[in-house]
Amino acid sequence: MRNIVLVGFMGTGKTSVGHALAAELNLNFVDMDAMIEAREERPISDIFATDGEPYFRSVERQVAQELAARDGLVIGTGGGVVLDPKNISDFSASGLVVCLQASPQTILDRVAHDSTRPLLAGDDKLQSILAILAKRQHLYAALPHQVDTNGRSIDQVVDAVRHLYRAS
Numbered sequence: 382m383r384n385i386v387l388v389g390f391m392g393t394g395k396t397s398v399g400h401a402l403a404a405e406l407n408l409n410f411v412d413m414d415a416m417i418e419a420r421e422e423r424p425i426s427d428i429f430a431t432d433g434e435p436y437f438r439s440v441e442r443q444v445a446q447e448l449a450a451r452d453g454l455v456i457g458t459g460g461g462v463v464l465d466p467k468n469i470s471d472f473s474a475s476g477l478v479v480c481l482q483a484s485p486q487t488i489l490d491r492v493a494h495d496s497t498r499p500l501l502a503g504d505d506k507l508q509s510i511l512a513i514l515a516k517r518q519h520l521y522a523a524l525p526h527q528v529d530t531n532g533r534s535i536d537q538v539v540d541a542v543r544h545l546y547r548a549s
C-alpha cells in the first residue's frame with residue numbers, strides 16, 4: 382500500500398492527524414521527528430543547539446530517504462521537510478503527499494505552550510511563525526494536495542485526507 386505523507390508547517394496537526402489516520406486505515410504511523418530523536422538519542426532542541434540546523438537537516442534527509450523506500454506507512458514529517466526538494470520528490474514517488482495548512486493565528490494557538498520547537502523558542506512566537514512562513518509558504522503551496530485545518534477537528538481532517546487518498 383502506498384504511503385500517506387503529511388507535510389505542513391509546525392502546528393498544522395501532522396502528528397495528531399497521522400496517528401488517527403493510521404489507526405483508521407490500519408497502517409503504522411511513523412513520526413519523523415521521533416525517529417530522529419531516537420536515532421540521535423537526544424531531543425531535537427539539543428540537536429539544533431549542539432550541532433546546528435544543517436546537521437539536523439542532514440539527518441532529516443537520511444530518514445526521509447529511508448522512509449520513502451518503505452510502504453504502507455502514514456508518515457508525519459517535520460515542518461522543514463519541504464526545504465529540500467529531494468525529500469518531496471522521494472515521498473511523492475512512494476506515496477500520497479498531503480499538505481496540511483493553518484493560519485498563523487491557528488498555528489500560534491496550537492504551539493503557544495510548546496517549548497520543544499527550537500525555531501519558535503523566542504519571546505515573540507507569532508513573529509517567528511510569520512517570518513518562517515514568509516520564507517516557506519510557496520513551498521507548501523506548491524504541493525498538489527492541500528487540506529485546510531482551520532476550525533476543523535482531527536476527525537474532520539482525517540476524513541479529508543482519506544478522501545484524497547481514495548481519489549488518488
Ligand code: S3P
Nearest residue numbers: 390391414425459460461498499
Ligand atoms: C521544524 C519543525 C519541527 C522539527 C524541527 C524543525 C521546522 O517539526 O522538525 O523543530 O523546520 O519547521 P514539527 O513540524 O513536527 O513541529
